[in-house]
Amino acid sequence: MKQLTKLFAVIALMVFTSTAFAEQLGLQMAHLNNYAAKSKSSSGGGKAFEGKGSKQISIGVGLSSYIGAFGKGGYRGYNGRGFYGAGFWYSGTLSVQAEFGVHDYVGVGLVTGLGGRAYVGGGGGVLYVPVGVIANFHFLQLIADKKGVAVADKLDVYAGLNFGTGLGVVRTKGVGSDVTGIIFAGPQVGVKYFFNSKIGVYGEVGYGKSVFEAGVSIKL
Numbered sequence: 001m002k003q004l005t006k007l008f009a010v011i012a013l014m015v016f017t018s019t020a021f022a023e024q025l026g027l028q029m030a031h032l033n034n035y036a037a038k039s040k041s042s043s044g045g046g047k048a049f050e051g052k053g054s055k056q057i058s059i060g061v062g063l064s065s066y067i068g069a070f071g072k073g074g075y076r077g078y079n080g081r082g083f084y085g086a087g088f089w090y091s092g093t094l095s096v097q098a099e100f101g102v103h104d105y106v107g108v109g110l111v112t113g114l115g116g117r118a119y120v121g122g123g124g125g126v127l128y129v130p131v132g133v134i135a136n137f138h139f140l141q142l143i144a145d146k147k148g149v150a151v152a153d154k155l156d157v158y159a160g161l162n163f164g165t166g167l168g169v170v171r172t173k174g175v176g177s178d179v180t181g182i183i184f185a186g187p188q189v190g191v192k193y194f195f196n197s198k199i200g201v202y203g204e205v206g207y208g209k210s211v212f213e214a215g216v217s218i219k220l
Contacts, residue, residue, distance in 0.1 A: 048156035048194050049138040050219070054101035058202055060215020064093040064115055064130065064184065065207050069168055071180035091115040091128050095213055099134065105142045108135045111162065111209050124172040128182060132164015132209060136190070154200075156192040161185075162209040184208040192217050 066089045068077040093115030099107040111132050118125040136158040144152035163185045170178045186207025194200030194217070203214040 046197060047141060047144075047152050048154055048192055048200070049105075049107065049141050049152070049158070050101060051104040051141070052101045054107070055220040056099045056107075056217055057220060058095075058097050058099070058215055058217040060095050060202065060204075060213045062093060062095065062204070062213030062215075063211040064091045064095070064113075064128075064209055065089065065186065065211050066091065066128070066130075066168075066182045066184045069180040069182050071178065089117075090211065091117050091126070093128070093130070093210075093213075095210065095215070097134060097209075099136065104145070105138045106136070107138065107158075108133065110134070111164065112166075119172075124170070124175075126171070127169040128166060129168075130164055130166035130182065130184060130209065132162055132166070132184065134160060134162045134188070134209070136160035136188075154194050156194075157190075158192075159187065159189045161187055162206070164209065194219075 068075060068089075070076070093113050095111060095113040097109055097111040099109035101107045111130070111134050113130055114128070115130065116125060116127040137160060138156055138158045140155060140157035141152045144150070165184075166182045168180045168182045170180060172178075186209070188204050188206030188208070188210055190202055190204035192200050192202040198219050200217045200219075201215070202217045203212075204210045205212050
């Protein structure tokens with residue numbers, strides 16, 4: 001009888017100890033899960049393009065293409081045939097562009113920079129200060145949301161249009177300097193990859209503000 005009583009006491013102690021341990025373990029796991037959730041929400045993580053209300057600035061270097069120039073003598077297409085038959089005048093450019101999310105998948109913004117080129121044969125050159133607008137559709141973000149995958153957390157693929165004007169300071173050897181206006185317009189396709197929640201790199205190809213361009217993107 002005494003042995004049976006001892007056995008029941010041991011079993012009761014084991015059950016009590018196991019229950020208390022399980023409860024303690026459950027509380028610890030709950031605290032751990034809450035901490036992980038808070039850490040994730042406070043880490044500043046998100047999608048490469050964060051949609052409406054987001055802000056990004058990109059700084060890069062590349063090659064721009066301008067349709068034509070206008071000034072005292074009127075408009076002149078850069079191949080000499082006027083606007084509708086115009087070719088493109090290329091310029092190395094340091095570009096600064098800001099994009100603001102106005103929709104889950106659409107951003108609009110401004111672009112400016114500093115560029116120029118020298119005339120062949122050393123007869124002078126042109127200094128450009130472009131100012132324009134951009135609009136991009138971030139279609140990888142749309143695909144990622146529809147498919148429920150995380151590919152767009154770091155990677156952003158987009159396409160859009162650009163349009164703008166600006167100043168051109170023309171220096172011709174033996175003639176002097178003149179100030180003109182410029183016009184540019186065209187499409188762009190780009191890719192951005194973010195290393196963390198703030199800093200990434202990008203590349204673009206197209207016409208207008210960038211024939212090709214690469215640089216750094218920063219989320220604000």
